Amino acid sequence: MYKKIDEKIIKELICIVGEENLIADRDKMVDYSHDELALKEIRKLPEIVIKPKNEKEVSEAIKLCSKETIPLTPRGAGTGLCGGCVPVYGGIVMSFDNMNRIIDIDQDNLMVTLEAGVNLVDLYKAIGKKGLFFPPHPGDESATVGGLIATNAGGARAVKYGVVRDFVKGIEVVLPDGEIVNIGGKFMKNSSGYSLLHLLVGSEGTLGIITKAVLNLLVPPQVMYTLVVPYNNLTDAIRTVPLLIQNKIRPVAVEFMEQGPVKITEDLLQKKWPCQEGSAYLMIIVDAASEEEIMKSLETIGQICLDNNAIDVFVADNKQKQENVLNIRSQMYEALKNYMLEILDVTVPRAEIAAFVTDVHRVEEEFKTWLPTYGHAADGNVHTHIMKYKCEKGSWTEIEDWQEKYPLIRRKIHLLGKKYHGIVSGEHGIGLVKKEYLNLFVQERQIEMMRQIKKLFDPHNILNPGKIFDL
Amino acid sequence: MYKKIDEKIIKELICIVGEENLIADRDKMVDYSHDELALKEIRKLPEIVIKPKNEKEVSEAIKLCSKETIPLTPRGAGTGLCGGCVPVYGGIVMSFDNMNRIIDIDQDNLMVTLEAGVNLVDLYKAIGKKGLFFPPHPGDESATVGGLIATNAGGARAVKYGVVRDFVKGIEVVLPDGEIVNIGGKFMKNSSGYSLLHLLVGSEGTLGIITKAVLNLLVPPQVMYTLVVPYNNLTDAIRTVPLLIQNKIRPVAVEFMEQGPVKITEDLLQKKWPCQEGSAYLMIIVDAASEEEIMKSLETIGQICLDNNAIDVFVADNKQKQENVLNIRSQMYEALKNYMLEILDVTVPRAEIAAFVTDVHRVEEEFKTWLPTYGHAADGNVHTHIMKYKCEKGSWTEIEDWQEKYPLIRRKIHLLGKKYHGIVSGEHGIGLVKKEYLNLFVQERQIEMMRQIKKLFDPHNILNPGKIFDL
Known part of the structure; x- marks a missing residue:
């Protein structure tokens, strides 16, 4: 079905990306055979890894793949958790390590234009210096912008601020035939035909390769506090949540967790969770425009929790304490994985x-x-x-x-x-691994529509084949 | 190309929707020949108007249209401004007057489930009684939910809260072959395959007929104030806007307007705009969790405006004054139309x-x-x-x-x-009327993708034909 990569194709790839941006050594390709998913069974070595430097090289490479019918799997930082960037049919893995420029931070429009390979650490740092804020915060800050958009990543702060989809205003995409299209731009509203942008967000690299993005930014809140609220059981903890949301305060995040994973993470990090009592916790992040305002919010939230069987309410009111709590929460996965x-x-x-x-x-x-x-x-x-x-x-x-x-x-x-x-x-x-459950939740007709959209964008099925659904 | 409606088809339509829900009288159909767009040249009478009572009747009607190749144009309240619901090829106009039930207001999940024919007046009233808030506020409150979703409507409050797209979490859609699909649901996050939901939002009734929706709601802000800020010229007024947005306060809305239309609207409504000086104005809406907080925000905003050549700052601090200002702003279109x-x-x-x-x-x-x-x-x-x-x-x-x-x-x-x-x-x-400008802003390849998606959903081109692009 797919053509194997031979010497001739390698030569052509070298012409496109340069020898120094091509990996053919099997040992060096192991890192590109999997994402963060623990299952070893799904790993698969690519035949070649390439690292294009710009959208033109991406376009040339994808044209070659289309012509020769070679599978091409785009890969961000590999922080995914469902095998989305595993090259199941071999072929080429395309890494965006060489496309990590922040092109423009536009303070008047509160927009950042950047390449797909920029990771969250660098994004937060660069915009932070300009006093700007990108609210989405998925667990792993090494994730790249291209991957975040391809999976419509979420994270804890979605409660108040929404998911990645809500912040993507423009994308540059390379289609499977090599054409480079620019969708959207630095504008906040767009009702101009079908939203190809929103079709591509969450399409997991199967319809086109996102090479650049325009993301909307916000001005950060003045103050942000974190609460940890222990309960004697998880049900009481979770039952409090709709009551918090129905309140006039819109928390940034409301996370729940149980004692077991918290203890394991405490041990791993050699850090202390703020409370030892209770078997379940809510971790609530609140932001506000002033200290007075946040104090009132914390009081209201604390009271709602205590009225609903919380044992106590701990406030992480300085940066150190907050980082401690957030660190334990975000490393929980690391401790278990x-x-x-x-x-x-x-x-x-x-x-x-x-x-x-x-x-x-x-x-x-x-x-x-x-x-x-x-x-x-x-x-x-x-x-x-x-x-x-x-x-x-x-x-x-x-x-x-x-x-x-x-x-x-x-x-x-x-x-x-x-x-x-x-x-x-x-x-x-x-x-790769949740395909079998998609049709439990989504009607077959909808999956069939997705298949047809896939065929329309990628008739030779070269782009990240084997993902989301079987053709 | 399309079949004309004959007696046999009328009989079949009567079987589907009932005689009382079918209009064939030419005089009575005039209202269905246009939207709010002033141009008389684009008006077109439908051959028949039907008013189905549920999605099954919608499905039966669309099946008939597919079988017989009859154009079918869905129509909300006809508040559109680009001829989107004009039945350019005749055929059937489908009205949602009989599908205006609010099915469920779910306070725990902050979601409302409702039929496509519910208008904003009724939606705001019903959720308001439960202490809930649907932020999008396009100019005309007679607009229906189906139309709002089909056009991805915006409005003034999008600055802080986003557009209609951001609030649609689920839809029931009838596809051109009559199949009824349910996309999304009462959940806040969804990364489960291509977003057919976001493809349908803004598709102007050309891909499927939206019959129900699940909308996310918020708890309303405690206080909301409106400022009117006069300037000697429009440039100074508008130049202030990025400065306001870069501030820590996120206004609900920032509108700009000039003296001429304001005066005409004052005369029409026999109401007084709060200030007589200045030739251009900003109207700024701010909300907050408390009176103290909003007072601080107003002070900051006022100062930024005055530092940037504003003549004065007027605060509409009670409901009456606010309604007055908002009424003049929203009736400006009526005064000019x-x-x-x-x-x-x-x-x-x-x-x-x-x-x-x-x-x-x-x-x-x-x-x-x-x-x-x-x-x-x-x-x-x-x-x-x-x-x-x-x-x-x-x-x-x-x-x-x-x-x-x-x-x-x-x-x-x-x-x-x-x-x-x-x-x-x-x-x-x-x-209908902006088709000629779509390709000035959107690459031909993107429009070609839209055309192909249209063909995939609606191979006989029966659903709202002649809109967005020419096939």
Whole structure:
């Protein structure tokens, strides 16, 4: 079906990107065979890795792939969690390491124009210097702009500020036949024909290669505080969430987590979580225009929590304390990842999370396993980890029959997502490993429309083939 | 090309919607031959109007149209401004008058589920009673949800809260072959395959018929104030806008307008604008969680305006004064519409509006005409009115050679939009009359992709044919 890469094609690729921007050594290509997903079974070596320097080189490379029918898989920083950048059919992996320029920070229009390979660390730093703010904050700051847009990444701050989709105002895209198109621009409103921009956002590199983006920025809030609220059980914690949202205060983030993963992360980082009591926590981030205002917000939020069985309310009121808490929250995944099989991304309506998570813990009991579950409580985006090992009193032991249990648990949790009117992925995307569950949540007709759109953009199926759905 | 409607088809339509929900009388169909666009030349009578009561009737009707190749044009309240619901090829107009139920207001999830024919007046009222808030506020509150989604409507409050797209979380859509699909749901995050939802938002009824929607709601702000700031010239007024946005306060809306249209509207409504001095104004809406907070915001904003040549700052601090100001602003279009040819909707980057509007006034001088221009300053969405009459000292006189000038002025202003890196439509859509300018702003390849997507959804081209682009 696909052509293998031979010497002639390598020569052509060298002509396009230069010898120094091509990797053919198998050992050096191992890093390009997987993303952050733990499952080793899905890894696949590319035949070649190339690192174009600009959209013209991207265009030349994709034209070659179209002509020769060679699969081409674009790859950001590989921080994905569903195998989205694994080159399942071999071929070429295209890395954006050489396309990481921030082209323009436009303070009058509050827009940044940048290349797809810029990562969040560099973006936050560059705009921070100009007093500007890009609200989306997915877990891993090494993620690149191209990947964030391709998966419509979310993160904790989506509660108040929205997801990546809400901030993308323009993109430069290279289509599978090599044509470079510019969609949108530095304007806040656009009702000018079908939104190809929004079709490309979240299309996981299967319709076109995003080479540049224009992102809308905000002015950062004056003050931001973080609360940690311990509860005796997770249900009480999560039940508080709709009450917080219905309040006049719109929190930046409301995260939920349980004691187990928090303790493991404390040990890993050698940092202390602000409270030792309670078995479940809410972590609430609030921002405001002034100290007085935020104090009032914290008081209101604290009172709502205490009225709903919170044990206590801890305020991380300085930068150090806040970073400590946020660091433990964001490293929770790191602490678990070597012992787990997969992190799920089921998203349910906010009011259904308590029931959903209660049912997840029933599955945990039923299978005598450990399913550490935490996530973005206020937007219903729940991350359940299917584990291979469990942690008891600081030591890890292998879970009995985890191989047999894994697919069964996986299916049960997705069925629960369906039962509670949710969706398979809130922010990670479908990639390779969630394809089998897409049609549990999305009608076959819709998937068929997606397939036809794919064929329309990419008739030879060269662009990140094997992802989202089977053709 | 299309089949004419005969007695047999009328009988079948009566079977589907009932005799009482079908209009065949020519006089009664006149209202369905146009939208709010002033140009009489583009009016076209449908052959039949039907008013289905539910999605099943919509599905039966569209199946019939597909089978017989009859054009079908969905129509909300007809408040559009670019001929989007004009049945250019005759056939059937589908009205949603009988599909105006608010199905569910879900306070825990802050979501409303409703039929496409619900108008904004009823939506605001119903959710207001439950203490909830739908931020988008396009000019005409008789607009229906289906139409708002089909055009991705905007309005003044988009500065802080975003456009309609940002609030649509789910839709029920009837496809041209009659299949009913449900896309999205009551969840805040979704990265599960291509976003057919965002493809349908803004597709102007050409890809599918939206029959239901799930909209995200917010809790309303505690306090909202409106400022009116007079200036001696429009340039100074508009130049203040990026400075306001760069400030820590995020205003709900920043509108700009000139004295002429304000005076005409004052006369029409017999209401007084808060200030008589100045030839141009900013109208700024601010909201906040408390009186103290808003007072500080108003002070900051007022100071920025005064530092940038504002003559004075007027605060509409009670409901009556605010309604007065908002009423004059929203009725400005009503005051002009009988004397004008067309209202444009060019949107440019925020920092370019001052230069764009200055150039528009140069066109005004060049053509010895009147081009009253106002709009949403903070999101660059500028409404220039091409007039047939001008108003001098309260009396209207016909503009010399307006027929010859009209297409020339229209072209010049769109070229200016292009010059300032803008887009043809920010919130009105393309419809019938802006098709000729779409390819000035959007590459031919993108329009070709749109055409192919249209063919994929609607192979017989029965759904609102002749809109956005020519096939």
